Amino acid sequence: QVQLQESGPGLVKPSGTLSLTCAVSGGSISSSNWWSWVRQPPGKGLEWIGEIYHSGSTNYNPSLKSRVTISVDKSKNQFSLKLSSVTAADTAVYYCAREGGGGPYYMDVWGKGTTVTVSS
Amino acid sequence: QSALTQPRSVSGSPGQSVTISCTGTSSDVGGYNYVSWYQQHPGKAPKLMIYDVSKRPSGVPDRFSGSKSGNTASLTISGLQAEDEADYYCCSYAGSYTLVVFGGGTKLTVL
Numbered sequence: 001q002v003q004l005q006e007s008g009p010g011l012v013k014p015s016g017t018l019s020l021t022c023a024v025s026g027g028s029i030s031s032s033n034w035w036s037w038v039r040q041p042p043g044k045g046l047e048w049i050g051e052i053y054h055s056g057s058t059n060y061n062p063s064l065k066s067r068v069t070i071s072v073d074k075s076k077n078q079f080s081l082k083l084s085s086v087t088a089a090d091t092a093v094y095y096c097a098r099e100g101g102g103g104p105y106y107m108d109v110w111g112k113g114t115t116v117t118v119s120s
Numbered sequence: 121q122s123a124l125t126q127p128r129s130v131s132g133s134p135g136q137s138v139t140i141s142c143t144g145t146s147s148d149v150g151g152y153n154y155v156s157w158y159q160q161h162p163g164k165a166p167k168l169m170i171y172d173v174s175k176r177p178s179g180v181p182d183r184f185s186g187s188k189s190g191n192t193a194s195l196t197i198s199g200l201q202a203e204d205e206a207d208y209y210c211c212s213y214a215g216s217y218t219l220v221v222f223g224g225g226t227k228l229t230v231l
Contacts, residue, residue, distance in 0.1 A: 036220075038166075045209060045222055045223070045224045045225045046158070046166065046209050046211075046222045046225070047222065048211075048219070048220035048221075048222065051219075059219055061218075061219070061220070062217060062218060095165055095166070100168075100171065101154075101171070101172070103213075104213060104219050104220045105154040105156070105171065105172065105213050106154070106156035106168060106171035106172070106211070107156070107158075107166070107168060107211075108168045108171070108177060110165040110166055110167070110168075111165065112164075112165050113165050
């Protein structure tokens with residue numbers, strides 16, 4: 001079955017850019033699914049960041065839109081997240097997930113998550 | 121402040137039933153039949169328990185059920201078991217601008 005694995009630096013400096021990659025295994029990123037990023041600050045709830053389709057179409061959380069870029073690399077069967085101008089408020093566990101239902105209606109497969117700390 | 125409102129905590133004894141509410145607006149919960157629920161144990165990734173308001177993914181026990189009335193969705197867990205102790209998050213599609221909103225989460229304690 002489809003599995004997701006996040007990877008990237010665990011520490012990012014303030015004002016820098018957070019970069020993460022989600023590798024998809026056991027299935028194709030070119031399937032009829034959208035793929036998303038969700039984050040969870042320490043001790044807090046979940047926040048949807050955005051989504052991408054294998055065609056490259058994207059949608060973002062309006063509150064993060066000015067700082068977020070999600071891209072896809074079909075040759076590597078992976079998708080990526082870039083979040084610019086980070087502050088301590090961006091410290092969180094970042095999850096990648098597969099969206100079921102052909103749109104942002106539910107997330108049926110999740111990665112294990114990766115912790116990113118923003119600190120100098 | 122989360123877009124969807126959930127109680128911070130609920131509790132129940134083994135074998136009992138508990139219901140977790142999730143209140144939104146006509147722009148999210150009330151406007152679409154795209155409410156989902158996730159279970160999250162400490163240090164683990166969320167797990168999909170209910171989607172499209174009341175559908176259960178394969179492998180989720182039928183003790184878990186979902187419903188919706190107006191702008192409020194509910195997750196009911198019957199026959200509580202110790203392993204049900206976790207945080208639960210509701211989520212809703214919220215239209216073509218906002219797209220996805222989550223609730224703040226509810227901690228379920230099995231007494």
